[in-house]
Each structure stands twice: as C-alpha cells, then as structure tokens.
Amino acid sequence: MSGQPLRIMVIDDENIVGKRLKPALEKTGDIVETFMEGETALARFEQEPFDIVVTDIRMEKIDGIEILEQILATSQRTKVIIITGYATVEIAREALSKGAFDFIAKPFKPADLRAIIERASKELRS
Amino acid sequence: MTILEKLKKISHKEPGIRHFCIQTIRFKKFLENARGLLDLFDDGSEKVLGEYIFDRHYVVSLIDSVVERLGMMVYDACVLVPKSGEGLYAAYDEHKFTAGNLINANGSGKSGSIALDTSGSLEPEYQLLSDVLQWFNGKDTPDEPTVMGFMKQIFLSVIQFDAIGGLEAMDVVKTRTRALLGNSGVAASDMGIYLVDLWKDAQALPKEKRSINDFNSIPLKHLLMDISGIDAKDRLNRMNKGINWVAAVSEYQLSLNSLKPDFQFRLETLASGYEQSDFIFIFADKSAILDKILPAGFHIESTDYGQFAWNLDMSAKNIEDSLMIIGRSLLS
Numbered sequence A: 001m002s003g004q005p006l007r008i009m010v011i012d013d014e015n016i017v018g019k020r021l022k023p024a025l026e027k028t029g030d031i032v033e034t035f036m037e038g039e040t041a042l043a044r045f046e047q048e049p050f051d052i053v054v055t056d057i058r059m060e061k062i063d064g065i066e067i068l069e070q071i072l073a074t075s076q077r078t079k080v081i082i083i084t085g086y087a088t089v090e091i092a093r094e095a096l097s098k099g100a101f102d103f104i105a106k107p108f109k110p111a112d113l114r115a116i117i118e119r120a121s122k123e124l125r126s
Numbered sequence B: 001m002t003i004l005e006k007l008k009k010i011s012h013k014e015p016g017i018r019h020f021c022i023q024t025i026r027f028k029k030f031l032e033n034a035r036g037l038l039d040l041f042d043d044g045s046e047k048v049l050g051e052y053i054f055d056r057h058y059v060v061s062l063i064d065s066v067v068e069r070l071g072m073m074v075y076d077a078c079v080l081v082p083k084s085g086e087g088l089y090a091a092y093d094e095h096k097f098t099a100g101n102l103i104n105a106n107g108s109g110k111s112g113s114i115a116l117d118t119s120g121s122l123e124p125e126y127q128l129l130s131d132v133l134q135w136f137n138g139k140d141t142p143d144e145p146t147v148m149g150f151m152k153q154i155f156l157s158v159i160q161f162d163a164i165g166g167l168e169a170m171d172v173v174k175t176r177t178r179a180l181l182g183n184s185g186v187a188a189s190d191m192g193i194y195l196v197d198l199w200k201d202a203q204a205l206p207k208e209k210r211s212i213n214d215f216n217s218i219p220l221k222h223l224l225m226d227i228s229g230i231d232a233k234d235r236l237n238r239m240n241k242g243i244n245w246v247a248a249v250s251e252y253q254l255s256l257n258s259l260k261p262d263f264q265f266r267l268e269t270l271a272s273g274y275e276q277s278d279f280i281f282i283f284a285d286k287s288a289i290l291d292k293i294l295p296a297g298f299h300i301e302s303t304d305y306g307q308f309a310w311n312l313d314m315s316a317k318n319i320e321d322s323l324m325i326i327g328r329s330l331l332s
Helices: A015-026 A038-047 A064-074 A089-097 A110-125 B015-047 B056-080 B082-104 B124-137 B147-183 B218-227 B232-241 B316-331
Strands: A007-011 A031-035 A052-056 A079-084 A102-105 B193-197 B245-249 B253-258 B265-270 B279-284 B299-302 B307-311
Touching: A007 A015, A007 A038, A015 A031, A015 A110, A015 B124, A031 A038, A038 A052, A038 A064, A052 A064, A052 A110, A064 A079, A064 A089, A079 A089, A079 A110, A089 A102, A102 A110, B015 B056, B015 B124, B015 B147, B015 B193, B015 B245, B015 B253, B015 B265, B015 B279, B056 B082, B056 B124, B056 B147, B082 B124, B082 B147, B124 B147, B218 B245, B218 B253, B218 B316, B265 B316, B279 B316
Parallel strands: A007 A031, A007 A052, A052 A079, A079 A102, B193 B245
Antiparallel strands: B245 B253, B253 B265, B265 B279, B279 B307, B299 B307
C-alpha cells in the first residue's frame, strides 16, 4: 500500500478533537473521518475498515478499550492509537496489553500524533 | 582551613533556632506552591497558542489545580503569618467562586474583554482557557481580581511580616548565639555568617555537639566559591563588622538572611541538580541594586515594599555560576 493515502478514523466525544485533528492529518493527503460516538464509528468500520483508528479512551457509551477490542476483532491489521487524558496512564497500559499500537496523552500536538501514525504506517507497509 | 570551616555553627539546643528553621522550611513550601502556580500559567499559555489539541477536561483540570495550589499557598502563608489568615481566606473564597463560575460558564466567554479571532469565534475550549488565563493574569481590578494579583498580596503579607517578626526571630538567634560563642570562647566568624542545619536543628534537639563538617550544603559552597581568595586585611575588616548573615542549610538548600537592620535581603535556593525544580528566589530592599548583585537571566519585580527576583528551571551550571556571582557581590 506504499504511496496510497492512509484511511484514518478519529473517535472522540469532544468535538474540538476531531475538528482540529481532521485538517491537521489531511495535510499529508490521508483520508480522515471523525466520529463523536463509538457506536457510529464501529458501524462505519463494519462497512469499510480503516488502516488506523485514533480513539479517546474515556467516552460515555462505549469507551476506548471496548472500541479497541471490537476493531481488532474485525481487522487485526488495523493500528489502534489511544488518546488518554491526564491521569489515565494506567488505562493506557491496559490498552497496550490488549493490542493498542501506542497511546498519546492530551494535550498533544498534531505533529506528535503524526509521528506515531508514521510508525504505524511503516508497520502496515512492512 | 577551608572556607566552610571559617563559618560558625549555632547551637541547635535553642528553641528560637528551631522556630527559625520551621519558618524557613515552611517558606520553602510557600515558594514551591507559588512556583507550581506559575508553571500552571505557563502550561495554559502554551496550550492556548493553538498548536495543541486539548479538550474541556484539560481546562477544568487546570482550573482545579490553580485553586488547589492557591489554597496551599494561602495555608502556607497562614502558618507563617497566622494573623493574615482571615483576610487571605476571604480573598481565596472569592477566587474559588470565580473558578466555579468559569467552569459553569461552559467557555461561553464570561469575560467580554477577551479578543475573538478574526473569524469572530473561538472554540469553547479555547474561549474557556482564554478566560482562565485572563483570571490568572489579566488586568487586576477590585471587581475582577486576578490570581497573580492575589499571589502578590500573599507574598507581601508573608514578606512584610517576615521582615519584622522574622528579623526578631533572627535577633534572638543572633543574641543567643553570641552568648554561646562567648561562653565557649569561640571567636566571631570572619565570614560574618552563622550556620543553621535546616533539618537537624528544626526536627530534633540533639545533645551532642556537631562538627562544622556536618554542614554539607552544595548551594552554600557555590555561594562561597569565589570569595576564598580574600586577603587577610579584608578578613579583619569583615570581622570588625560582626555577624551579618544567617544561613539555614541542608545538602541541597540554602536560605540566606541578612541580619543588618538597614539591609533586607533574603535568598532562597534549591540546587538539587534537577533542573525542573531548581531555582533562586530573592527578596531585597528597594534600595538594593539587584542589577549589580544578580547575573543576567533573573526576573525582577519591584513593589512598593521591596524587590522580588527569581530564576526558575536552572541548570546545575547556571545555579553554580549565579550563586558564585551573588556570593562575590554580597560577601566580598
């Protein structure tokens, strides 16, 4: 898939995250879809898998861990990156043990997330 | 004889010294909390520039942290100056109320004085963070007091008292120490500095005598590093001037206080080698020419009462060089 744009899904119940991440990640030509609810995002994933899923860990209906499990159950090749808040490093570790590719703590710079996505992209291509 | 051996220790049996140590240690905590507040402000200021992605939870956490730190600072001030408690806690309650309003305002732009961006709108999280920073360090008015303004008020409460009550405590230290030194036949220090072991003398009253070698303080060594070459004539002059300083020390800490009635000067420093926590803080008379005493890089703020100066996040080399320059300026 070298040269092909990545398909990236962003899930966060805080509107500002998707709103700011989408243009930042699209700058490099990748295709980005944003969701504020886990259920809608999973339904979309069922229709069409994504290369990379970036999801917040704390959301009301379905949390990031559940999303991680369902995504990997559907598509093992998908790289899931977890967004954590301040005091959720322990949960992030749990996510890693369950197969998450990496995690990033809020607040973060889009460039920091981009660096993780590039690592994930290399693994997808190898 | 090394430079440290030229300093004279104070008896740790004196209750006045224990009180002095406790006050000094509490003042350190007070500075730590003030610094924590400045760090929070810096963090928020960095995030609001637009480069970061954050959510409302971050801003609410920031507000909670500011309120918590401010409360710790007020508590420290009340321990140092009990009579200031009522006024400071009343002002603190107002800030807690403001913080609650900010959170409940949902980032809708409580403060009309905040400029909107060119598109005419700010995202709610950015608006809320802007409001928080305005509360922290905007224009300080009686109707909308800022956290920074309150911090200055707390500082002045502590420093003003310290300059009176603190000096009285040090006078006790000085008088009793002179008596003790006189009884033991020890001559006055030729460096004009008395030493107090911050932790040992504050926490326990050991009966055994301790050697001057027990005082192992990295910042004090830095302070004295550049004045070891003073010639005999100068030393004699200094001896004639008597005891001018009390230095409360631990391995990584130094609290240097002037005993001269006509020269208020207080230096607090932590030189642990951990850059994120090391600092130098100074309070001095309005008459002190800090530009000549301090090396470059210090933030200096003048008030009606005196001058504050500080340098934060200092590398080990920077602390060493700075203390050496300050020591040379003050003690040579």
